[in-house]
Amino acid sequence: MTVTRRTVTSALAGTVLLAAASATVTTPALADDPLRVAMGDIASVESLGLLIAMERAREQGVDMELTFFNSEDIAVQAVVGGQADIGVGAPYAFIQNSGAPIRMFYRMSTLLFFPVVNSDVYSEWSDLDGEEITVHSRGSGTEALMRLMEKVHGIEYSNISYVPGSEVRAGAMLQGTVNASIVDAAAFNLLQEEGGGRFMRLPIDGVNATDEALFANTQTLENRAADMAVFVEAMEQTWADINEDPTIVATLRDQYGLLADLPDNAAAGITDYYTDVVSNGIFPLGGGSADDVRDDMAFLAAAGQVDEPGDDFDPGTYWDFSVHGN
């Protein structure tokens, strides 16, 4: 009898819990509420462009709020659940696998990574056939890029090791424990400065992949269309200004009092960083197009993160271009 009661009670409790979870209703944001932006990381020098655009939208009467989460996945969940209006990331796999009604609407940056090898050991892509490489993590952009190059050059790595952090991988290369990896611009500069000419960059041609985009719930895109238009206009203006004159970022940071706690050495590097990224063309203008979406899908499919797009592929499944009219 005890067994019966306990079993039935536990089953009922489980059912009630699940039912309660299913009854959770998210409240849509009202028009007067601020547009809440969810980032999957804390704001840093790289986020200044977005922060400036938010300030400019605020000047145009659209109140904006920024929230930081532990990872991009949580930012996506916040947008899906209605706790945030706009997310920062590139949630292609999430949209494909979950069918959630979120759409990207502004392409902020393209992927910029540097495949680097120790030139004492390797000198071109074909040398990496049957060799071990090191990337950031499984499912990361760095892995996707290296996987794509594996396909493009018809080679096969013997193993892929995962070491999070470009600076950690660069350190391992300097120590000689890693001979082939992929790092970001800062770590590549470090390798060039400290490596004594030992490290060389392998070419990556024809890769056009989104690093970060803005995305929102379709309901928010519809209900807050006017506010979104103001924000997107501020983004377009800011991106155009940065591309024209990268030094404007440091000036506008002071003007708006952004990232006030930034250490002096990091603040001193703002102009160098933006000059570097602008010269590498990773702050695209125009906010994204259907062709960019196809390139993104081809890139991610090569890495095994999404299914290969078919002939009937519809970019509208992932993007809403109506906000910036592309």
Added chain:
Amino acid sequence: MSITSPAVSAPIWGVSGVLTRFTQMPLTWKILSVVLFALAWEITARTGFNFSFPTFTQTTGAFWEMLTDGSLAGAYLRTLQPLSIGLALSLIIGISAGVAMGLRHEFEWFSLPVFIVMQAAPMAALIPLVTFVYGIGMTSKVIAVVMLALPVIAMNSYKAVRNVSPSLVAMCQSFTGTRWQCITQIILPASSPMMFAGLRLGVAEGFSGIVLAELLITPTGIGDLITYHRSIANFGHMYASIVSIVLFAIISVGILQWAETKIFRPEKRGV
């Protein structure tokens, strides 16, 4: 109200009779509980209340896929290395320290506060600090397991020794037993059941430690399966990985509990 003749009903039970016997079996209720839970899961997921919540069938399908393609086995092989090393260390150090604290007041005053602090501190907050000292390799993960498992094992061993009946010790002394004989033949056997219970709790904590380490330090083994499938929004596989580690922990702790009953608790063997 009709009365059925026992001569007829005894050899061939009616439908209700079979049902009655069937429902009296504890296993039936356990299976029914699982079925109900699975059904509730399936229905809830199908309502589409959350885009990241897979159905029960998707999850079991993903579980089977990972089982057959070897990814689950490979992940467990990697997870088990730091887990088993960490648990072995916790066992040796924890029991030794616990027994020493139970026997010697000097040792108790010296090390008990450390274990109390370790047991009370939120270890998830401290694990990232371990990486500052030991990096991101196996050592950090072993330490994470030890940080969670060791205090429980040590504290239980300490209490087990402390709670040995003084009359048993007095009896040993009255039979002119030496201190060593008292410890090996009276105190340790008398405290073993509670120590074993501590070991069971320690193993359960060890599982928490390894999962935390694999999620917070570097994604390897089962932590890698969870983070990877989460990053590519493969929720069926992510849930299957989580369910698998929960089941693995339950089975491991269940086996220890069974062993504990068999070895130390004859009154519970049902003999």
